[in-house]
Amino acid sequence: MEKNEEIVLRGLPISRGIGIGLPLFFSNTDDNIPETNVSKHCIESEVERYRQALHLSRQDVERLQHLSLNDGPPEIVNILGTHLEMLQDPLMTSVMEDKIRAICKNSESIVLGVIDEYKKRFRNIKDGYFQERVRDIIDVSRRVLGHLRPVQSMRLCSVPTNSIVLAHDLVPSDTVEASAGQIGAFVTASGGITSHAAIIARAKGIPYVAHVDIKLFRRFDAGMVIVDGTQGIVIVNPTSQTLKKYQSLKKGQLQNFRLMQSATHLKGETIDGYQVRIFANLEELREIDFAIRHGASGVGLMRTEYLLFSRKRFPTEDEQTAIYRKMAQRLEGRPLVIRIYDVGGDKKFDFEPASPDAHYFAALGNEPNPALGCRAIRFMLRFPQLLDAQLRACLRASQYGDVHILIPMVSDVSELRQVRARVAKISSEMRRKGMKVARSIPIGCMIEVPSSALLCDALAKEADFLSVGTNDLVQYVLAADRNNILTSNIYSPAHPSILRLIRMIIASSSRFKKPLLLCGESAADPVMIPLLLGLGIREFSVASRNIPLVKHIIRKWRILDACQLAEQALEYYCADDLKHFLEERISSLNG
């Protein structure tokens, strides 16, 4: 085959969008596992080693689940929930332990044997949908295998930026760690539209083409690769003409269609000229340019707890200051809302026992009901040294931009007062030392606990701004866990009770003339946006890649129509009726 000749391969389009980058072979195969005998009297410690690997796998999945909870497309959270159940399945626990005892071999070889059995099974199932489900079982087993054999394996969160990832197959735990900023596209030899890896790729906006003969890539010297996930085409070594064409296409397709892309540069305003500001939710410094490119009015929610995830410890005050400062500078005067660490309770981090910060979470012990536990500001007030370090970092960054501090999980005004007092004390200390601090730094409250929603008038009076976090608010108001399949049908942001609460919060914030942000998945839900607009929300905060979508929808509405819609919606007292009404009314108007 001629070197550097343009080659076009066709596959199954799985996830839309265009990726351009250099190819990278990604492998999750299980080569070279030695099989060793285990003597009878050592067998119990071998079983214990297996149990430990299972335990670590569970912790992995829980950690990924907590991290996806806020950010995440609900699909990811559901998939991980299933994996967690599989890890508690008798086939993984008692049956496996019995097998180890009966066969008397190392756990790795036994798990590998079981994976092979599943694969055989997998080939015999004709139904594509079930094939994909069995793939989840293999994925879960592989995770356990990974913990039995702690060899450094390649992970998708650590590949070079814009890599075109070539793999025989992808499993959900690979894709869940991938980010659209880093991965240019996925190309796999097998895989189907309904695979969980596919769902996750779509949710994250990573282009994906399956059923491509990736072995071909090894045969010719593959330089640049273009992946068109919309058409299902993979182009290797494109000519400069093709490359140009796709580069411009990619520019236009960053959001699924060009119409939305064009909206990024336009103002977020309704047909009749009402201004709406759309902010970005983000986790890391490197996402900020992406947010600005997508037309963000600023950062509405900086989830600082993600800084722990990559470091496996709390970042120091200096590290935080450097990050916040760079963000503030890049935003050039646009607001930067830094949320205090939302950790603890159901968001505990599994630091290594050796980590200097492991004691913070260990001190909480096993909370019997972590969802109602010591999380966010409750946690931070327990460890004032962590809170003060973070507040000091925010204050140090404040001279470089419009820094706001946001307090998560506020229950009443006392938490706000305590944070305010600390901020005042720290700023005067800093000024005494001759350090520069912004004259005043706005402090806001998350409204995500029912008590804070009911006290929104008092909070609106004392706080400088409010931010409604619909994900948690919905869960706590409806007392329904969206990860629980028996209650996930109750969990709905478009619930009559939630609409009433949001209306109440808006009324309080406008009475005291305080800005009100709305973040959470509902802010990027095409059905919810017009409704929220009509209720009076004028500031949305969403994942960067959804900003054009929100703008696009807002630009299609007249404020009067949205208000009318909200008024009518408030007449419904039953979630299902309201849902039908909204779907009917909005699908015709959103177009």
Place this chain on the structure above:
Amino acid sequence: MAVKLTCKVKVKNQLGLHTRPAAAIVKMLQPLKSSVYFTYKSETINARSIMSILMLAARKNSQIVVSVEGEDAEAAMRIMVRAFEEQFGEK
């Protein structure tokens, strides 16, 4: 007293006994004491295992034999029959 019951049920879900119904079955059985088995295409599996249920790959309209044994067998059977009938809330 331990009772043993068997009953034939039909999978009515569009997608068959996939992950969500399998998880629902396991959850429903958690508070119950009886042992519950599904037999499909001459293969019998423990209904308390999501993975085993999934590996049956029972599609829509499959006939499954549910066998229940234990002190609360009747209640367990009632719950299983109703769950299949109501398509695990997916109707």
